[in-house]
Amino acid sequence: MASSAALKCLVLVDEAPDLELWYAVPDDLIHRELRGCRVSVPLRRRKVQGTVISVAPVEGQEGFALRPIAHLLHPKPLVPPALLELAEWMSDYYACRLEVVVRGMIPEMIRTGSSGFKTQKAVRLRKEVAAEELEALRKKAPRQAAILEGLSPGVEELLATLSSRHASAAQAIKRLEEDGWVEILDQVQARDPSRAEQFLASQPLQLTDEQAEALRVVELDLEAEPADKKPILLKGVTGSGKTEVYLQAIARVIDQGWNVIVLVPEISLTPQTTERFKRRFALIQDRVAILHSHLSEGERHDEWRKILDGKARITIGARSAIFAPMEKVGLIVVDEEHENTYKQENPPRYQGRDVAVVRGRIEGATVLLGSATPSLESWHNTQNGKYKLVELTRRADDQRMPVTRIIDMRSEGRVRRAGQKEVATIISEPLRIAIDQRIARGEQTILFLNRRGYSPSVVCQDCGHRVECPHCSVTLTYHEGDSRLVCHLCGFQRVPLKKCPECKSGTIFLAGYGTERVEQILRKLFPRGRIARIDTDTMKRKTQLEDTLNDFKAQKYDLLIGTQMIAKGLHFPNVTLVGVLNADLGLHIPDFRAGERTFQLLTQVAGRAGRGHLLGEVLVQTFTPHNPSIQYARHHDFDGFASQEMDARRILNFPPFVHVILITARSEHERRAQFCAETLHKRLVSDLPPEFLISDPMPSPLVRMANQFRFQVLMRAKNPRRLVAHIRKHLDALTFPEDVIVTVDIDAYNLS
Numbered sequence: 028m029a030s031s032a033a034l035k036c037l038v039l040v041d042e043a044p045d046l047e048l049w050y051a052v053p054d055d056l057i058h059r060e061l062r063g064c065r066v067s068v069p070l071r072r073r074k075v076q077g078t079v080i081s082v083a084p085v086e087g088q089e090g091f092a093l094r095p096i097a098h099l100l101h102p103k104p105l106v107p108p109a110l111l112e113l114a115e116w117m118s119d120y121y122a123c124r125l126e127v128v129v130r131g132m133i134p135e136m137i138r139t140g141s142s143g144f145k146t147q148k149a150v151r152l153r154k155e156v157a158a159e160e161l162e163a164l165r166k167k168a169p170r171q172a173a174i175l176e177g178l179s180p181g182v183e184e185l186l187a188t189l190s191s192r193h194a195s196a197a198q199a200i201k202r203l204e205e206d207g208w209v210e211i212l213d214q215v216q217a218r219d220p221s222r223a224e225q226f227l228a229s230q231p232l233q234l235t236d237e238q239a240e241a242l243r244v245v246e247l248d249l250e251a252e253p254a255d256k257k258p259i260l261l262k263g264v265t266g267s268g269k270t271e272v273y274l275q276a277i278a279r280v281i282d283q284g285w286n287v288i289v290l291v292p293e294i295s296l297t298p299q300t301t302e303r304f305k306r307r308f309a310l311i312q313d314r315v316a317i318l319h320s321h322l323s324e325g326e327r328h329d330e331w332r333k334i335l336d337g338k339a340r341i342t343i344g345a346r347s348a349i350f351a352p353m354e355k356v357g358l359i360v361v362d363e364e365h366e367n368t369y370k371q372e373n374p375p376r377y378q379g380r381d382v383a384v385v386r387g388r389i390e391g392a393t394v395l396l397g398s399a400t401p402s403l404e405s406w407h408n409t410q411n412g413k414y415k416l417v418e419l420t421r422r423a424d425d426q427r428m429p430v431t432r433i434i435d436m437r438s439e440g441r442v443r444r445a446g447q448k449e450v451a452t453i454i455s456e457p458l459r460i461a462i463d464q465r466i467a468r469g470e471q472t473i474l475f476l477n478r479r480g481y482s483p484s485v486v487c488q489d490c491g492h493r494v495e496c497p498h499c500s501v502t503l504t505y506h507e508g509d510s511r512l513v514c515h516l517c518g519f520q521r522v523p524l525k526k527c528p529e530c531k532s533g534t535i536f537l538a539g540y541g542t543e544r545v546e547q548i549l550r551k552l553f554p555r556g557r558i559a560r561i562d563t564d565t566m567k568r569k570t571q572l573e574d575t576l577n578d579f580k581a582q583k584y585d586l587l588i589g590t591q592m593i594a595k596g597l598h599f600p601n602v603t604l605v606g607v608l609n610a611d612l613g614l615h616i617p618d619f620r621a622g623e624r625t626f627q628l629l630t631q632v633a634g635r636a637g638r639g640h641l642l643g644e645v646l647v648q649t650f651t652p653h654n655p656s657i658q659y660a661r662h663h664d665f666d667g668f669a670s671q672e673m674d675a676r677r678i679l680n681f682p683p684f685v686h687v688i689l690i691t692a693r694s695e696h697e698r699r700a701q702f703c704a705e706t707l708h709k710r711l712v713s714d715l716p717p718e719f720l721i722s723d724p725m726p727s728p729l730v731r732m733a734n735q736f737r738f739q740v741l742m743r744a745k746n747p748r749r750l751v752a753h754i755r756k757h758l759d760a761l762t763f764p765e766d767v768i769v770t771v772d773i774d775a776y777n778l779s
């Protein structure tokens with residue numbers, strides 16, 4: 028039956044992503060904004076859910092063929108118009124189907140909740156009940172009277188609670204509703220993830236001259252016409268007070284009635300960060316929405332609801348918070364904009380920072396990117412005038428930058444102390460002495476090693492065989508705590524081997540070291556030191572990280588050993604020593620960003636030292652002491668690093684001078700994956716415009732991952748859109764076997 032309405036709408040149905048389905052708009056919905064709304068629609072004989080993408084007039088007789096929308100799942104669009112526009116941009120730029128992008132914007136639980144939102148039935152009094160009325164009811168219907176008596180004016184009681192207290196409550200309440208005593212409503216219980224905590228209001232700090240100048244630049248942009256706005260890169264050394272600039276800028280925006288989105292890397296969404304925001308905006312604490320992966324389903328639901336109902340003024344979250352359905356967004360802050368966690372590695376594959384810039388443009392909002400070690404992409408954009416640059420060159424409170432010493436492990440590692448052969452290659456003598464001094468003085472130390480587990484490889488001494496994961500081309504890591512060999516890529520586990528699987532020799536040994544082994548060694552070296560370890564193995568429960576960090580802050584520990592989880596954002600005034608156990612770990616991977624990542628990590632880790640009134644010291648252990656990334660990090664010289672790295676990238680034709688697009692073909696069958704990569708490569712080069720660069724098809728650095736063989740083709744171009752069009756043309760013309768998956772990653776970060 029077709030509706031007489033003259034409008035139709037295009038619906039992306041969740042379970043039939045390939046279909047373009049048009050439905051008639053029923054009369055009662057004709058005046059509503061339907062774009063971005065969640066709807067229930069008929070599909071064959073069933074009702075399914077979907078998102079309205081566009082609305083258009085019905086042409087000619089087609090109205091008779093269209094089935095109408097069944098109903099709206101939620102009165103407001105879950106993807107407001109500005110976000111739909113963003114979705115279209117993403118679909119186009121990232122060569123990803125619109126349906127996949129839109130789906131990625133709405134959290135799974137919101138999407139799959141039957142009504143769009145999970146609610147509970149609650150009961151509330153509609154009017155005051157006089158004593159004589161209650162008495163009369165008691166004679167007539169004692170059950171109804173008992174329920175009525177238990178309700179207080181203005182307080183909602185859950186139907187479930189009442190049912191547990193009174194027999195046949197549902198029936199009695201229904202009568203009470205019919206007679207106008209009570210109303211039954213849908214209630215969403217608010218569960219503020221931080222509600223148990225008391226946040227005392229904090230006052231804005233006195234700004235340094237540099238901070239005040241940065242704030243002024245942001246304010247000018249806030250006042251500028253949308254067409255005159257430009258993203259601002261706030262480049263500030265560690266400890267220079269970037270967050271204070273954000274906080275004061277946010278306060279201005281809130282005062283003017285606009286809303287704010289703040290993106291932070293998932294890893295630094297620590298209680299320390301969120302508390303700082305909640306304290307500064309104590310007056311509107313309940314209007315700050317926080318989104319991160321550690322929220323329970325109920326909490327996430329509540330935070331989303333806050334945003335959707337227009338209650339949230341500030342949304343703070345990891346990457347996907349850029350899709351918060353907020354309206355009137357006046358400012359978007361991206362903290363630690365260089366972080367690779369802003370890149371999403373699953374469809375839709377996007378770079379959250381870049382998407383933030385585009386959303387800012389669509390909304391006419393000011394975009395503020397901050398970092399001590401900006402990505403070369405953003406840095407390049409300040410050089411070519413697309414972004415504005417503001418710098419904080421000094422630490423707030425005039426703290427000095429920490430002093431960095433490089434320890435050459437080629438000589439140090441060989442200084443063997445009696446009975447401690449291995450130890451010297453892990454903790455050099457200068458580092459051991461420095462830690463000892465801190466413990467004696469009651470100061471704290473952070474040791475950084477970006478590798479978890481006990482030992483990263485199990486090696487046969489006789490034949491040199493390394494034990495690999497049966498599903499991936501990586502070695503298994505030994506975890507002593509669980510006495511297991513574990514694959515860090517796919518999670519495969521097995522009991523440790525007693526004999527070499529190749530030569531059956533029993534001389535198997537554990538090579539190299541991870542945080543677990545270092546912790547053990549530290550306990551031997553510093554028997555009186557109080558030691559804590561932070562990595563994904565020790566921080567499995569939600570509160571563990573928070574508790575350990577709080578205890579460290581309260582100086583219940585002398586030493587903290589950890590992975591990248593402790594590399595950034597943390598502020599501990601009593602930490603005067605930071606040790607980097609192996610600066611070379613990230614340097615030797617085949618990736619043009621290896622040097623940039625090492626520079627960033629070393630600078631961030633070093634930034635944890637000397638944040639109080641005591642001078643900080645950083646010791647960096649390395650086998651390649653003259654590596655430029657290490658040397659520039661030692662001197663806190665971003666400009667020097669950027670200048671030499673940019674020269675190299677320009678000559679070699681790598682980002683930020685071109686965009687890279689990684690095409691990967693993967694399959695359980697090695698030959699098929701390889702064949703598809705080669706076939707596609709042949710087609711791509713057959714009519715390749717000279718402005719595009721293409722690599723030969725080759726095995727990915729990690730050729731096998733979770734039972735899938737992977738082959739890749741890397742393409743580069745100044746204009747990614749034209750290259751995407753070229754790739755699409757050939758992809759569409761080819762049919763791949765069903766068991767081969769081809770992915771296209773625009774502005775790829777992970778080339779392995």
Ligand SMILES: [Zn+2]
Nearest residue numbers: 487490527530
């Ligand atoms: Zn062997």
Ligand SMILES: [Zn+2]
Nearest residue numbers: 496499514517
């Ligand atoms: Zn594996």
